[in-house]
Amino acid sequence: MNMIKLLQKMTLKEKVGQLNQRLYGWEIYEKKAGSIFLTEKFKKEVQRWGSIGCIYGVFRSDPWSGKNQETGLSIGEAKQVSSLVQDYLKKNTRLGIPTFLSEECPHGHQALDSLTTPTNSTVGMSWNPLLYQKLQQIVARELRIKGAHLGLISTLDVSRDPRWGRTEECYGEDPFLTSQFTIAAVEGLQGKPNQKIDNQHVLAVLKHFAAQGSGMGGHNSGPVGIGQREFREIHLPPMIQGIKQGAQMTMAAYNDIDGIPCHGNGQLLNELLRDELGFTGAVMADGCALDRLVEITEDPIQAAVWAIKSGVDISLWDEVFPHLETAIEQGALSEKILDTAVLRVLNLKNKMGLFEDIMAPTEDVPLLEKKLTATQMAKESIVLLKNERQVLPLSQSQLNSLAVIGPNAHSLYNQLGDYTPFKNERECSTVLEGLQQKCKENHIDIVYHQGSNIVSKLPDGISQAVRVSKEADKIIVVLGGSSARDFTTQFDANGAALSGSNEMTSGENIDLADLRIPKAQVELVKELSNLGKPMIGVFIQGRPHILSEVEPYLDAILVAGYPGEHGGEAIASILFEESPSGKLTMSIPRHNGQLPVYYNYREIAFKKDYADNPGKPDFPFGYGLSYTTFSLNELLIARNDSNALIISGTITNTGSYAGAEVIQIYIKSHQKKVVTRVKELKGFKKIQLEAKETKNFEISLDSEDLMELNERLETKKMQDITLIIECTENYFEQRIDLIK
Structure with a gap:
């Protein structure tokens, strides 16, 4: 179907309805006497807008929604409700545009009959993105079999302060490791990049853009007072990798960056995300976040105009985007800006095949496969x-x-x-x-x-x-x-x-x-x-x-x-x-007064210990013991035709237990006009070995891994570095001139 032609047929009210995600999804159905019905609340919303773009949390089951094993939806009931919703829209709206059903999957789908996997902070400790990708494939199937299309998942937050309560939703304190797990999450949920999403997968909605993990004092949604260098080096890489992997949706973060709320930050969402990084998908607001803009503007119409002009396409639970209709009628907003946002939503629905009669998968992933995969992830973490x-x-x-x-x-x-x-x-x-x-x-x-x-x-x-x-x-x-x-x-x-x-x-x-x-x-x-x-x-x-x-x-x-x-x-x-x-x-601190205590700080001259406490954490990033021992040998550092660094060698399990070891590759850059970090993770590989077994390994650092920001925040090739190779009992470093 041609989405531009469809857009041209839509009224102003129908367009605004595509951008409103106002409903708490668990309130659109009720169960009575063994049957399931759509509620009047849902029907009135349909009548009001003649169109509903997205509905959040239809299948959610938890204390907040109040839906439990009796009042919530089993897999079979979820299928029934999703069909009821789409059928109702097809029969009771002028254009019959289907809705996105969007669902939380922070560590498995937040619904009945769904696998609850280890949390992100846990799976990060596995250092095994491929295993995590398998878990997300299971989650995608569970979402799709119930009729859902969007999977909301925290992948972009890099936790720089463990006082923050949402630390559990982060893979860790490091941008490179977080990026690798973001890549795995996107491919697991969506499938291969740049392909039409089939009926086994969903669109990944990557949360939260951006820098939420650097809130003041570890406060949730707290002000973020970082500079552009810290933002680009620590908090931007996961989004960059998500886009390269084909991510088409992201959720803006609650926080501000240097005084500008992310939901009202055109420089962040338009100039950086879309123009510079090439993101072509849709931006979703976080829950009730646009209402917070009203606290600044003191006018919901101004807040709606501010948000959509800044790059927000889809609202969530707020009472702000309904005012888009009035804003256009009053001349405060061009309908062309509205059309751009609506077209993004329609294009994604088309990408998902919502306008086609695509059958949902009829078979779920076998329970034993789910259990074995989730148990293995828990073990490795x-x-x-x-x-x-x-x-x-x-x-x-x-x-x-x-x-x-x-x-x-x-x-x-x-x-x-x-x-x-x-x-x-x-x-x-x-x-x-x-x-x-x-x-x-x-x-x-x-x-x-x-x-x-x-x-x-x-x-x-x-x-x-x-x-x-x-x-x-x-x-x-x-x-x-x-x-x-x-x-x-x-x-x-x-x-x-x-x-x-x-x-x-x-x-x-x-x-x-x-x-x-x-x-x-x-x-x-x-x-x-x-x-x-x-x-x-x-x-x-x-x-x-x-x-x-x-x-x-x-x-x-x-x-x-x-x-x-x-x-x-x-x-x-x-x-x-x-x-x-x-x-x-994440580094484990020795004392609260050390915080923040992440490993990759800038190596400027300062007294690292306090007068009353040491400055180092009790247990640093990358630390972890084993029941067995490992030895690295025959290490070789070379370059290929693409000027990538190739680190190779052998690893031997020298102990009496089978085990796996993570080889970690760090870089210390020696720029002449920038204070660089003590070290930065740039590569890793987890290798399973039987007792006394030896395996060859190879880890590549490509040209992207060897880029850095100069004093003018321009991206340049590294020139002078120290390469550091670490695993439990081994530490090697070598100074390398990358120009020669």
């Missing part, structure tokens, strides 16, 4: 920080009894992260359940007690935990944080938690000034340590917590992030047999 006296892996032959203690040992929703749908808990595994299965297989007795809540104490909890642990050979204490919402949580208009769930320590709007492990958990660990038994700490959390108060009492420490619905099995497997291979993607 677990980071071993400490292993004194080789207390891990647990010896099946020398272990008769095991105590499992802690607030995160047997709480499924605590290991799933923010924006999680209601789950069938029988199909998931907590840490306790994973260990119970493992201990049953090996005839090991297991005892359990919660010990404490995340933040608050349990009456007699510590004494009871100590009591049940007295006869155990070893203690697994499962600590950390939680982003779990419940029906006591109070929500903002955009769904962010306000208050009510006092045990939340992470998630949107749950920013922390203090990253220390809560006192209730510290006291639990100290009391258990008096038993004198080997104690292993497993940390389930959405951000790096300061471990210094509990680290001395723990013989081994594993960081598991939010490992998803099969995380219990993954953690049990790592504790007993499989060697951990995760590496940190």
Whole structure:
């Protein structure tokens, strides 16, 4: 279908309707007496505009939407509702334009009967983008089989301050690693770049553009006071790679950049995103974000004109874009600008095949494939920080009894992260359940007690935990944080938690000034340590917590992030047999006063230690131990005909356990007029090796990896660098003149 001709047929009201995403999708249907009906609210919206461009969250199921296993939609019901919606629009609007159904998939689709994968902060620690791409292929199929078309996913945020509650939605503190996972997310959701999206895939809506991870003091949506160099070096690369991979939709960020809100920043959305980077798709507003522009303009008509002129195409839940009609009628806005935005939306619907009779996939991904893929990701994301006296892996032959203690040992929703749908808990595994299965297989007795809540104490909890642990050979204490919402949580208009769930320590709007492990958990660990038994700490959390108060009492420490619905099995497997291979993607501070403490700071002359504390983190970016050991040999650095650097060599597993190692390649640039960073990640490769096995490896740094900004913010080729190669027991560096 010719979209320009369709646009020419549309009335002003119908055009404005294509840009409004005002409905909370879960309010457009109701279930009564075993049947599903479209609500009057939905029908009135259709009648008002004669056209609906997008509907957000029809299939959403969580405490905010109020949709649970009974009131929400199963896969079969979701298919029915999506058909009802499209059929109604076809029969009850003049032009019959189909609507986009847009859905959140921050770590799996936020709906019933959907796989909840490890969160972004967790999958980043796997350093395995290809495995992540497989997960996103599963998510895409789950979305499409229900009738959805857009998958909203956080890929663009680079977290520079772990106090920020949305750190769990970020792959880490590094732009290169974040970019690699963005590439994987786009291809997993959309398929190969520059191809028409088939019925197995959806359009990826990349969130959030831009620089949201540098909010002042780690505050959500806080002001961002960075310069253009920091913006372009740290926060822009994921968007650049997303566009190259074929991304056609992005969501603007709530924050400002140097005083200009992203939703009203024409320099950001038009001049940079579209003109400079070549983005041809549509920009979506974040939830109720355009209402915030009214706080500045004090006039919704002016706010609507400001936003659409600045490059916003699709609104979300606000009462601003409905005023576009009035703005044009009053002469405050040219209809040509409106037409440009509408055409972007129509073209994307055409790209998705919405104007054709394309059948949704009839078969979902098999449950076993989902489970194996998600479990493998959870395993590969677990980071071993400490292993004194080789207390891990647990010896099946020398272990008769095991105590499992802690607030995160047997709480499924605590290991799933923010924006999680209601789950069938029988199909998931907590840490306790994973260990119970493992201990049953090996005839090991297991005892359990919660010990404490995340933040608050349990009456007699510590004494009871100590009591049940007295006869155990070893203690697994499962600590950390939680982003779990419940029906006591109070929500903002955009769904962010306000208050009510006092045990939340992470998630949107749950920013922390203090990253220390809560006192209730510290006291639990100290009391258990008096038993004198080997104690292993497993940390389930959405951000790096300061471990210094509990680290001395723990013989081994594993960081598991939010490992998803099969995380219990993954953690049990790592504790007993499989060697951990995760590496940190956010530095773990020693003290709150060090923040921010990211690894790739600028190497200017300054005193790095404080008068009262060291300046270095407890555990740096890229850190992670293994049960085995690795050796790099025969290293060779060469250039090919394209002037790319080729780093090759061999890696040997010199230990007695099978394991995987991440070879990390960094560059330190030696510019003459710019203060450059200490080092910057530019390449990595994860390699699986059996015990004593040797493999060849090769990592290429192409011309794009060897570019930098000069003193005038012009992109130039690097000339003088130090190349740094790191893995667990190995460190090599070499100064290279790239001109010769």
